[in-house]
Structures are given as C-alpha cells and as structure tokens.
Amino acid sequence: MDYVNFGIIGCGTAAGFHILGVKNQPEVKLKFVAAHDVDEKNLKRFTRRHKITAYTELENFLQSDEFEAVLITVPHYLHAPITKQAADAGKHVLCEKPMAPTLEECDTMIQATKEAGVKFMIAENHRFLPAHQYIKKVLVKGILGDVYLGRTYEGAFCESSQFLDPNTWNFRFDTGGGGVVADQGVHKFSILNWFLGEVDYAQCWCGKAFNSPEIKGEDNAIILLHYKSGAMIDVSVSSTTIHPLNNNLELHGTIGTLLEDHSWNDPIKIFSSHNEAEKKGQYYIPSEYFEHGPYPKYYTISARYEDTHFAECILNGEKPEFTPEQAKNAVAVVLLAYLSAKNGRITYMDELMEIYNTIGTQNVLENLADVIHHNYNQIHWS
Ligand SMILES: NC(=O)c1ccc[n+]([C@@H]2O[C@H](COP(=O)([O-])OP(=O)(O)OC[C@H]3O[C@@H](n4cnc5c(N)ncnc54)[C@H](O)[C@@H]3O)[C@@H](O)[C@H]2O)c1
Structure with a gap:
C-alpha cells in the first residue's frame, strides 16, 4: 500500500x-x-x-x-x-x-x-503550515533567545448568517462549544502552546460586534495569556473583520524579534543578534524556501501537509506529530479563556483543572451568554 x-x-x-x-x-x-x-x-x-x-x-x-x-x-x-x-x-x-x-x-x-x-x-492545519514549522525551528535554535512578549491575531470575515441565523450550528454555545474563541482561538492556542509551553493563567474579554441571537457566542475576543515560561501573549480573534482571512504573529525574545503575516508572500521577517542570524542589525526574510501564499492558498497548503503527515503515519506505523493530548491542551486554553471571562478576572489553569476534576468542564460553557459585551450597541454597520 x-x-x-x-x-x-x-x-x-x-x-x-x-x-x-x-x-x-x-x-x-x-x-x-x-x-x-x-x-x-x-x-x-x-x-x-x-x-x-x-x-x-x-x-x-x-x-x-x-x-x-x-x-x-x-x-x-x-x-x-x-x-x-x-x-x-x-x-x-x-x-x-x-x-x-x-x-x-x-x-x-x-x-x-x-x-x-x-x-x-x-x-x-496551523501546526502543519510550513511557515509555522519554520518558526518552531527558529525558536528551537534560539535565534530569538527567550521569548517574553508577543501578540497574535486571526481575522476572518464569516458569512453574517453564520451568526445571525439561529439555525446554523456555527458559533452556537450548544453545537459549536462557544463563539470565535472556540472556533478560531483554538488555532492560536495550538501553535502558541507548541512554541511556548504551558499556559499558567489568562484573562479574556468576549464581545459581540453583531447583534446575534442569545444562543450564539462571541464574534470578537481578546485573550491575554501568561505562559509558565514567563512569556506574555496578547491574542485577538475576530470573525467579523473586513479583509481576506489573515493571521499574524509577533514574537519578541531576549536577542531578537520575529514578525509573521500570512498575507505576505514571504510570511516571515526576523531581526536578531544570534550568530546564525542571516543579517545583523536589520530585518531579513529567511533564505530557506518554504511553500506559502496568502489566503486561500495557505489553507490548502496547510491542509495538504497535515493530511499527508497523517497518511504517512498510517503507512509507516508512526505516531502523529500533533498528539491528541496537545489538541486537548488547546481546548483547555479555550475553556480557561471562557472561565476567565465568566470570573471577570485573571484565572489560573489550576482553577480550570479543579473544575475538570470535580463538576466537569461543560459547566464552564453554561451561562456564557451573560458575560459577552454587547458592543453592537455602539457599532453602526453600513
Ligand atoms: N482548519 C480550518 O481552518 C477550518 C476551516 C473551516 C472549518 N473548520 C472545521 O471543520 C469542521 C466543519 O466546519 P465547516 O465550516 O465545514 O461546517 P459546514 O457547516 O460548512 O459543514 C458541515 C457539514 O457537516 C454536515 N453534518 C452535520 N451533521 C452531520 C452528521 N451528524 N453526520 C454527517 N454530516 C453532518 C452538514 O450537513 C454539513 O454539510 C468544524 O470542526 C470547523 O471548526 C476548520
């Protein structure tokens, strides 16, 4: 075979x-x-x-x-x-x-x-995007030193019916497990955990820019993450932004900075004083080739790498590189963000684990609608 x-x-x-x-x-x-x-x-x-x-x-x-x-x-x-x-x-x-x-x-x-x-x-798919695989290598090599600060964004303009029609499953608490944090935030948490380790605590705001039904979750969110490594990351996710789907990432370390933007043909720029940095004192685009293209290309590219990896694991009897436990840890950060929105304060992963070990994490998803900021009251869509 x-x-x-x-x-x-x-x-x-x-x-x-x-x-x-x-x-x-x-x-x-x-x-x-x-x-x-x-x-x-x-x-x-x-x-x-x-x-x-x-x-x-x-x-x-x-x-x-x-x-x-x-x-x-x-x-x-x-x-x-x-x-x-x-x-x-x-x-x-x-x-x-x-x-x-x-x-x-x-x-x-x-x-x-x-x-x-x-x-x-x-x-x-974000775990298998060649640009992200390259960033992982940069971090492992120490080109940025210790990362202590970062921010990342995903903006997708989804069909407004996905929010406004209560009969579509998307972004509903019961069928989607929440709004944009569950749907898009999980991509971010999967790669940030891979790059930076374990989340210690988080603070999250969930908002609605659309006046969608009560059963629909947030369409915009800001999540601040503190990693056990000491890195502080600001994650913004939106399903209402008016531009082709995009992702970006900024990581600052003790000896360098990395900028990534999926809408650039060359998606990565690095500034570093590491002795293996390709240029000193200025940003450079890495000379190593990796396949990339702005949306929708990066979607199909990452899906191909991911599906091929899984097929090869079946063919070769190997364990997939992205483990189910890592996928579960990304879901844990989604739930931590929601728990923090409900608590209205910084919330520790240990607090989520206490819920997991006692009443169960479905509890975090209950009554989430009550804590979503109704930003649409001040917003005028033309
Ligand atoms: N990786 C990405 O970037 C990305 C992008 C889009 C969607 N997704 C994920 O893909 C999944 C599907 O999302 P989508 O946007 O394709 O949704 P969708 O609504 O476009 O498609 C879902 C399909 O599932 C079918 N379906 C519903 N219940 C079913 C059942 N019991 N048995 C068989 N089929 C059933 C529906 O009829 C529909 O055709 C979600 O997990 C979503 O988060 C991932």
Whole structure:
C-alpha cells in the first residue's frame, strides 16, 4: 500500500479545503474516495463534484472497505460521538479542530481511538503550515533567545448568517462549544502552546460586534495569556473583520524579534543578534524556501501537509506529530479563556483543572451568554 484511502464525514466548507489541498498533487499519499453527510443535497453536490462515492447512511459508510481512514468535518458537538463510532468500526480518524467543546469529550475520543488501536489526529492545519514549522525551528535554535512578549491575531470575515441565523450550528454555545474563541482561538492556542509551553493563567474579554441571537457566542475576543515560561501573549480573534482571512504573529525574545503575516508572500521577517542570524542589525526574510501564499492558498497548503503527515503515519506505523493530548491542551486554553471571562478576572489553569476534576468542564460553557459585551450597541454597520 503506497497511499491511504479516506472517506469524508461532513461535506461542507472544511471538506472542500482538504480535497482542494490534494487536487493535482500526484505525490501525496492519500486519496479521498467516498463521503457521507446527513444532508443529502450537500452529499450529492459534493460527491458529484469530486467524483467520489456517496453514502447516505453512516453505518453503511463505516462498514465500507473502500477506505481505511476517515476525515471528520462536522459541527463541533459531533466530533466526539462520530470519532468513537469511526474508531469502533476500525477506521483511522483525522478530525477537524477544535477537538471537542469539553475536556471530557476529548478524553472519550482519546480512549476510544486507543482502545480500537487506530491512528488519531486532530486536523490542526496551523501546526502543519510550513511557515509555522519554520518558526518552531527558529525558536528551537534560539535565534530569538527567550521569548517574553508577543501578540497574535486571526481575522476572518464569516458569512453574517453564520451568526445571525439561529439555525446554523456555527458559533452556537450548544453545537459549536462557544463563539470565535472556540472556533478560531483554538488555532492560536495550538501553535502558541507548541512554541511556548504551558499556559499558567489568562484573562479574556468576549464581545459581540453583531447583534446575534442569545444562543450564539462571541464574534470578537481578546485573550491575554501568561505562559509558565514567563512569556506574555496578547491574542485577538475576530470573525467579523473586513479583509481576506489573515493571521499574524509577533514574537519578541531576549536577542531578537520575529514578525509573521500570512498575507505576505514571504510570511516571515526576523531581526536578531544570534550568530546564525542571516543579517545583523536589520530585518531579513529567511533564505530557506518554504511553500506559502496568502489566503486561500495557505489553507490548502496547510491542509495538504497535515493530511499527508497523517497518511504517512498510517503507512509507516508512526505516531502523529500533533498528539491528541496537545489538541486537548488547546481546548483547555479555550475553556480557561471562557472561565476567565465568566470570573471577570485573571484565572489560573489550576482553577480550570479543579473544575475538570470535580463538576466537569461543560459547566464552564453554561451561562456564557451573560458575560459577552454587547458592543453592537455602539457599532453602526453600513
Ligand atoms: N482548519 C480550518 O481552518 C477550518 C476551516 C473551516 C472549518 N473548520 C472545521 O471543520 C469542521 C466543519 O466546519 P465547516 O465550516 O465545514 O461546517 P459546514 O457547516 O460548512 O459543514 C458541515 C457539514 O457537516 C454536515 N453534518 C452535520 N451533521 C452531520 C452528521 N451528524 N453526520 C454527517 N454530516 C453532518 C452538514 O450537513 C454539513 O454539510 C468544524 O470542526 C470547523 O471548526 C476548520
């Protein structure tokens, strides 16, 4: 076997990115061959367009021997139950982010895939973006020294119906596990934890720039993170910004600074006095080549690297580089941010862990609507 066949569960936006990522890439180690969706119209449209087999029933789909792995791209509250069903059927599981709304659901996913003996990875594309892999190398080499300050941003203009229509699953507390912090913040926490280690405490503000229904979460948020390493990071996430989807990151260390912006063709600039810095006394763009392109290219590039990595782990019997435990830790930072918004103060990870060990982390998601700032009262959308 020199490639892995995948079936897709959920034929929406994310599924499209994954398929596009491997289109016309003969060297990749995977093929998407089948799909299932509860919405038959979506299923038919998607499978016709991509010329793959359609399965209307999940049980028949999971019994199929057309593929050995599944990609799960469904609303967040379904990640845990569908991962368990797929693992029980013996399929390797690649599931979209965030792993799940609560830590207990993450545990269910870890346990089910371990017991079934299948490979399991959360599809956190930011972990596999070549620019981020390069930044990790820069940090490990010590080009910035000790990072003590940083800020990062993701701005995405989502369809306003995703907020305003109470029937869409996105950004709802019950089906999405919260708003933009759960949906987009989790990308940031996954890479920041990888770069900087463990979060010690956090403070978060959640706001709504749109007057969306009560059951919908925040569409903008600012989260301040303090890492055990001593680094302080300011994370801003928005689903309402009026520009093509973008991410940026700024890291300041004891001997250098790194700037990253996904909308630049060369996404990284470094200023450093390290002896391996390519230029001294000025910013430089690293000479090492890595694949990148402004949105939507960085989406399909990162999806391709991520899906290929997972397929190679299946083929070579290796452990995925992004572990389920790391994905769960990113969910823990989402919940810590929400807990801090509810507390209206700096909140320690130990406080979240106390909840996890006693009443359960679903409790953090209860009554979150009460603490969201109604910023739309002062905002006039034209
Ligand atoms: N990595 C990224 O940058 C990125 C981007 C977009 C979405 N996502 C993630 O992908 C996942 C899906 O998001 P989306 O934007 O594609 O959502 P979407 O609403 O566009 O698509 C979800 C699909 O799942 C189907 N579905 C719902 N319930 C189902 C069930 N029980 N069984 C089978 N299918 C079911 C829906 O009919 C729909 O076609 C989420 O986890 C989201 O956070 C990730």
